[in-house]
Amino acid sequence: MTQGDFDRLLGWLDADRELAARKYEEIHASLVKIFSWRGYHDAEELADEVVNRVAPKVRELAVDYVGDPSLYFYGVAKKILLECERREQHQLPRPEMRVAGGPSENADEDDVGARRRKCLQRCLRKLDSEDRELILSYYKKSRQAKIDYRKALAEELGVGTNALRVRVHRIRAALKSCVKKCLNTDPAVK
Amino acid sequence: MIDIDKEQAVVRQYLLRRLDEEGQRHVEERFLTDSDFREAVLVIEDELIEDYLAGLLDDDEQESFINHYMSAPRQLEEVRLSQVLREHTAPGQEEEDVQGPPEPVATGGKHKILSLLLGRGRLPVFATVVILLAVLAASWSLIGKLGGDGPKAVRNAEVAELNSANSAGESDLTVRLTSSQSRATQQAPVPKVSIAGGANVVQVVVNLPRRPYQRYEATLRENDGPEVFTVSSLHVEDAGEGRLLKLRIPARFLKPEDYILNVRGVSDAGQHEDVAECFFRVVK
16 A cells, blocks of 8 residues: 555545544554454454555545445455455465464463553553542442442432443553553563 | 443344344444444443453353454453453452552551460460461462462463464473273373473363264363363364364463363253363373
């Protein structure tokens, strides 16, 4: 994919480049989730492949295509899924579906577990105190207690229980993202 | 705002890969085009992981969760992170780790305990014995729950991942075990498995009778001790007149202990039948 193709792709998604970039990130992240939920180990690469196939066609799509661009991406993703399934049926090697890393990864797992815990502590400290208190107390509850707690807390915060669940999810997502970044980049916990 | 509870049943089925192609397409299209729905799906996914870790899924859901949801490394990592978060928020953890050092024990209380333990007469001895017994009981209960190297759900997931069809099949040591089927009648000496320090994966090979089961599952437990893991949907190979199970186990799950490996066949009707029972001793 050339820079020109990518610029055209963003232009097709939205005239505002910032909004277009955000839309692109959303589509890519959603495709990664979909491939992963379907059990593909290389979800990231498959999502990249979708973008690589869509980008060169944008010149035509911008003229002819009607509807949400996300659905066009999805159509291409479905085609790739079919190709993957066909490859499996013919028992061709699927190097893209192998787990990255082999035994050496297992050898490091104890170490990774310890680093994960350290990163979590570090990331919890980075949260603002209100969010930290919310997530810690939320996770302490058993399932029924959580349901009751959700109701009580939602009332206290003046929001619905759905909004509260979304808020907890966002804090958790931020925490996970921080932990992943910490595991990948922070030498202090290696 | 979207009603998460209303979407929950279908989305859970999707995440457990129990929807047909049309159902999957419907969920995926909405996931891509409707941002409220997308967030609801992610909330439901978080809560599904929590329910799995809390042991709240029923048997079928748990099986689908292990065999399907956790079949991709990204999702396995999600489960591991959630597990760490759960462990971290267990009562008594976060006060030390996140919110600074714990409050010092009130002097009076501390002194009372010390004087009880170190003072004169029978009371200190009695108090010491009671405390030691309580610590022993708590440790025994904890060992029983953990069975060694971390919570069982995570071990189950790791073994399932290691034995999934997509996983690379390298092992550092292969051990062939013979089923004794009956512990009481076992006459042969217990086979010893020597695991070198650098080994990461041990492959256990067991001969099974050639009977038509839809799938196989295995449970490893310490002899007269806790379960180490259970893994389902194992694949076996046809070999001559029988079948061959190859089970890959992370070497760090195997401590110097005696173990029993139970293998069960699961019929189309979902009936479980014991097909092999192997004993072995790990020495390092």
